[in-house]
Amino acid sequence: MADGITLEDVKAREDIQTYLGRADRNMEAIGYTEHGFRHADLVARRARSIMEELGRDPREAELAAIAGYLHDIGNVAAREEHGQVAVMLAYSVLKEMGMPPAELADLMAGVGNHEEAYGDPFGPVAAAVIIADKSDVARSRVRDMHPSRYDEHDRVNYATMSSSLTVNHERTMISLRLEIDTQIAPIMEYFELFLTRMVMTRRAAQVLACEFELVINGTKLL
Numbered sequence: 001m002a003d004g005i006t007l008e009d010v011k012a013r014e015d016i017q018t019y020l021g022r023a024d025r026n027m028e029a030i031g032y033t034e035h036g037f038r039h040a041d042l043v044a045r046r047a048r049s050i051m052e053e054l055g056r057d058p059r060e061a062e063l064a065a066i067a068g069y070l071h072d073i074g075n076v077a078a079r080e081e082h083g084q085v086a087v088m089l090a091y092s093v094l095k096e097m098g099m100p101p102a103e104l105a106d107l108m109a110g111v112g113n114h115e116e117a118y119g120d121p122f123g124p125v126a127a128a129v130i131i132a133d134k135s136d137v138a139r140s141r142v143r144d145m146h147p148s149r150y151d152e153h154d155r156v157n158y159a160t161m162s163s164s165l166t167v168n169h170e171r172t173m174i175s176l177r178l179e180i181d182t183q184i185a186p187i188m189e190y191f192e193l194f195l196t197r198m199v200m201t202r203r204a205a206q207v208l209a210c211e212f213e214l215v216i217n218g219t220k221l222l
């Protein structure tokens with residue numbers, strides 16, 4: 001199916017823009033890393049590109065991009081269970097826009113499973129969102145360099161100079177490559193903090209019939 005609601009249609013909505021902006025303000029208020037438009041755009045872009053590079057159906061790639069864009073919108077209400085609130089918000093907006101039930105089902109699974117505590121990669125859309133979300137480690141996510149507010153997540157994010165997510169030519173391996181300034185955060189610190197995310201990412205990659213590898217400063221760690 002070529003037609004259907006696109007990410008551009010979703011981004012053009014005032015309600016979505018308002019909720020996402022407010023969600024990020026809430027995260028800022030409790031000292032969390034950036035969870036706003038930059039993160040939403042990056043997760044949408046990476047989720048779409050994983051699907052495209054794996055040669056999957058274009059409509060499925062569009063749904064992954066929409067789910068990626070909306071996955072953290074539930075922070076508008078509360079941090080706790082924000083994935084489930086995001087499901088509710090995404091469902092009501094997209095249903096109003098006329099999205100058919102089978103697409104809504106993929107969308108809800110994609111939005112509602114991105115959290116480490118309970119997320120399961122229920123299908124390719126959910127898997128792509130998980131991999132894209134967990135790959136976003138970046139200096140630009142850190143808001144406040146003041147040492148009193150600076151936690152270990154901030155330090156690891158701040159130490160990350162660049163990240164890239166790629167699919168190999170044979171479509172069998174998804175790689176997350178990070179360049180980390182080890183003066184700021186040792187690689188072990190990254191590994192300790194993000195191990196559960198990487199395990200979740202590996203499970204998601206399996207749903208896409210791929211292996212997952214983590215390469216930090218040129219060394220394969222996982």
Ligand SMILES: [Fe+2]
Binds near residue numbers: 071072082083114115
């Ligand atoms: Fe989240």
Ligand SMILES: [Fe+2]
Binds near residue numbers: 071133
């Ligand atoms: Fe996220």
